[in-house]
Amino acid sequence: MEQRILIYAPAGQDAALAGTVFASSAIASHACHSPGDLAEQLALGAGGVLTVDEALQAGVYSVLDAYARQQPDWSDLPIILLTHAGLDSLSLRQAITTLGNLTLLERPVHILTLITSAHAMLRARQRQYQVRETQRRKDEFLASLGHELRNPLAPIKSAVALLKHMFPASEQVGKVSDVIERQVTHLTRLVDDLLDVARISSGKVLLQRKEFKLQQVLDHVSELCQPAASKRHIRITLDLPPHAVTLHADYARVVQIFANIVSNAVKFTPDGGHIHITAHQAQGQLQVVIEDNGIGIEPDAIARIFSMFEQGRTVAGEMTSGLGIGLSLARQFAELHGGSIDACSDGPGRGSRFIVTLPASASDIPAAAPAATDSASPASAHQPLQVLVVDDNRDAADTLQSLFQLEGYAAKVAYGGAQALAAVDMAWPQLVVMDLGMPGMDGYEAARQIRQRAQGRDVLLIALTGWGQGEARARTEQAGFDHHLTKPVDFATIAALLHAHLARRAGAATRAE
Structure with missing residues (x-):
């Protein structure tokens, strides 16, 4: 065709x-x-x-x-x-x-003119198809790269948590653990950015909208960007509207929009500098201005800074670290929400201003209470909760099992789908945390077979995987998983999901009585 x-x-x-x-x-x-x-x-x-x-x-x-x-x-x-x-x-x-x-x-x-023109047209079109195929392969490569990078990050993150548990009083262990955690977080953000490029290019970004306050977003952004700013004595200040501003948007993507812009401002602001964030809301639109007193932007560079893989130079004139995709992703995520991002500068050495516009509304709804993240075991005084960790990456499986055991859970490990089925047949756990891409029987098939068993309906099934794309999430839901988490993940996140699951079951049992 x-x-x-x-x-x-x-x-x-x-x-x-x-x-x-x-x-x-x-x-x-x-x-x-x-x-x-x-x-x-x-x-x-x-x-x-x-x-x-x-x-x-x-x-x-x-x-x-x-x-x-x-x-x-x-x-x-x-x-x-x-x-x-x-x-x-x-x-x-x-x-x-x-x-x-x-x-x-x-x-x-002339007939010959028409034929040669048609052949030239088809040859040009064929080159376009080759570009399309190259883009498709690039997107597949980025997705595979993200998966392969996330797999080793998971046991590193779990190993750091183990170190803190084993040597809570050691100042040296604490310092080393903090360094590793910061670098794992940074590498995870780079991996996520690469995957977002692939998702946007293939049109696979789906917004998960919910209501939340602007204050929640900017608190989260400050938490992400403050360590790098504090290291260079850069002040980040906020000037927010007196009333609450509510956004109906994808929380993670909105955080990403502002975090990418603020972290970019930190890169291009000299030591002791200042970044000021101002927000105001009118006629259903939220406008947030991020202004710094950094190196500024050349007039002819403003049109390029939102281009993919565009790299700038630091105050010292060196090429910046990172992939050069943060601002491009920020603008594209803003546009997906029906908003926009613009940039301006009075020239080199005179700072920069980024203006983010998003749909929003004024609201007096109180902020939702944060979900409990207590990682202590919810087991009763008699029997610890049974947990099964399934992953063909033995380092990932063993470190996560050790974390569960240190927290008071009875945790077992399986290194493949078939082993997982044998383990649940011997003793049914309350929680199964399972990888997806395993040789032989993968996590999808193992989950389906667990759900088909008589006791399988009551188990909390969590997919813990390097695959974060929309199609992978859809497949986990179809296979019977309750949640899809991408590696590396905080142990507290898994514990919070288990708490919520047990609370729902307890509430259902009480109503049945």
Whole structure:
């Protein structure tokens, strides 16, 4: 379908003759009978379009213009337009200006000219398909890279937590553990940014909207950015509206928007500098201005700073660390929410201002109480809770098992799906924390078989994996998992989910009585 040329010439013999010429040269074509038919066939795929000038005002221009505007970045649909010799009309000039990859052939057209033009069109289209395939492979590579990087991060994070448990009074262990935790957090953010690039490129970002306060977001952003700022004695101050501002948005993505901009400001602000965040709300729109007294932005650089992989230079003139994708992701996440991000600067050495606009509303609803994150075992005084950790990465499985045991849980470990099934048949746990991508029987199949067993309905199933894409989350839900967590994860997060699960079961049992 993608190699064929779509022909739309509603009058005369142009369509039939072009089809015959193409067939003689083994070029696939399809004659469309109306602009609507052309639009439907374009959606199915096309190597290019052949049309005539008199069809422009008969609806074909609007179809081609709409397609050209919404086509993906890799696509530049080739179009051959047959015109009358010497024709110069408003509709023709409009087509030349807006349709992009347009070739004009004056009638009468020599057969050889039409054939060579068609071959050139298809060769150009084939190169576009190669770009598409390269992008697809890049996205798959980034997804696989994220998964492979997350796997070793999980046991590192668990091992650090173990060290703190084993040597709580050691100042040296505490300092080393803090360094490792900070670097693991930084590496995790880099991995997440890489995966977000792949998700956005493939249109797989789905917003998980809920209501929350602006104050919650900025507190979280301060928590993320303050360590780097404090290290260089940079002050971060806030000036917020007197009333609560409520956002109905994806909390994690909004935090990412502001954290990326503030951390960028920290990079480009000298030691002892100042970053000021001002927010105001009017007519259903929240506007947040992040202003610094850093190195500023060159006028010709403002248009580039939101480009993917664009790198800037620090105060010392060195290339910055990081991937150069933070601002690009921030703007794209803002636009997904129906908002925008703009930047301005009075020039080098005069600081920068970033203006974030998002839909919001004033609200007097009190902030939700934070979820309990007490990691102590919820077991009764008689029997500890039974936990099964399943992962083919033995370091990840063993360190997480040790963490559970130190917290008072009765934790066992299995290194594959088949082992997990054998373990639950011997003794049913209350919680199963399981990896997905295991050889032999993977986590999806193991979860399905656990749910099919008589006691499987009562088990809390948590997928703990390096795969965070939307399709992986959909598959975990279909397999019967209750939650999908990406590595590395805080132990307290798992414990909080188990607390909530047990509380729901206890409440259900009380109501049944």
